[in-house]
Amino acid sequence: MNALMVKALAFAAVLIIATIAVVTSLDIDIFADSVNAITMGGAIAVATITASVAVKYVNQMKTDTASGKLAEENWDGIGEYENELPSGWAYSFLAVFLWSMWYGLIGYPVNAYSQIGEYNEDVIAYNKKFEEIHKNADEATLKEMGESIFLVQCQQCHGVTGDGLSGKAQDFTARMSKEQVLDVINNGQNQLGYPMGAMPGGMAQGADAEAIAAYVAGGMKGEQPAAFAACGSCHGMDGKGNNGMSPNLVSYDAALMNHTLQNGKKGMIGKMPSFKTLITPVQEKALTVYIQSLSK
Template sequence: MSKKPVKKQDPETTGHSWDGIEEFNNPLPRWWLWTLYACIIWGIGYSIAYPAWPLINGATRGVLGYSTRAEVAEDIAYFKAANADLREELVAADLSEVANNPELLHFANANGRAVFATWCSQCHGSGAAGAVGFPNLLDNDWLWGGEIEEINETVTVGVRNETNDDARYSEMPAFGDILEEEEIAQVTEFVLSLSDDDVDQTMALAGATVFADNCAACHGEEGLGDKSQGAPNLADAIWLYGGDRETIMQTVTNSRFGVMPAWNARLSESDIRAVAIYVHGLGGGE
């Protein structure tokens, strides 16, 4: 006579019931529990040994005193020491002659690329193509000159800032306080005519007189600009804030006043020279 199969008994429950639904009291696997306990112990040890818990004015430092910032500082100090001779050579060199020294040029470009990415790309873009209100550094349209020495000077002292007495400085009047609206419209049409044939010739002709009386002193009689004054060329179709009719009228009416920091207050002379060489080598400049 065969035995009757034994039915598998359900495990005991936790004793709780939710709307008639009970929960089995299945214990966790021991390996899982020991892994959990080991992780807890490891976490406690880690938080004691290393920086871990944020506080109001910092964080717990850990008994080992480890710091990623200190590691970075050590790396920076190491490479500065390793490149000290090249930095001194770069500071002493004639900027126009650096291109004739392959080793120094390689160092300057590598250093300048890092400086540009850290300090300059936020405004001029990662590729140095600029944006509205921030100059494109890849072309030859430079307000204060694009020769390497001039670029170095601009980076050093900045533009229209209040921290360096030698900052590049020019200020265009807000002609909305000087000219009538019709005169502003006329001179805008004349400025457009310098690089575009699709203009109102009658207004442009009247605007030529307004331009000669109010603008030529800085931008030149033909609107070609004056780099020594930081006055842009208006005839090359390159515009810092936009070259459409409405934008030019806004510029004439309200003026523009972009500011660039004086980087000699933040960067070393070798870093400034390196970034000037790097920017000049991008293809812009003169």
């Protein structure tokens, strides 16, 4: 064994020992799962292959002489020989390609640690704990919690005070404007997924539509227009939604908040996304309490 081979083996051994030392210092169990084991195996393989390749080609440079046919292209008189691709390089490339396909399609996704997966598991565990702690929260606590949620998730479109940014989004300080009610009467509504289904457009027209819109926007106070009977068939004559079968026209009740948060809703400045995976039931309840306090 010549001196170069000894140096190469020593270099590979140093790399392997250093890798193991670093991993051990991080308190990582190499064999805790397949990813750690594969990673360590890869590090050892890289060190070994690096040393072997270095020895092979350094020795080859000492003994080989240039031979073969020169390519026609050259740069300042420097040309390349038209030699075949070294078989070692070709096989190495093929091996790395096959391994990467296995690792990317089978090894990692099916049986491996995932930061996203760990994060999702932590979120689920925390939400479960959160729900248990606050399942019997009083109204004051829910209102405070709801305000925090509103300022993080809702105020960008609805404004810090919930005023809807001058009509660009729903104004929570007032139930509905006459224009909003007229728009729904004329065009219908089928975004919130209520059991009663879609409301068709044109349920009332002309003066009847104007009277209904003014009545609903005014908080359903005063004399009820005769044409409101068409609305009462789904919303109830009191406008409270027939026990959650259709939207409540009087207040932001829990059913209306739930359907809106679960399904999202299209508005003037874009579509409000669904929040069904973003907030917990307790947070939804808290947000409902806070928004109800704004309308009061």
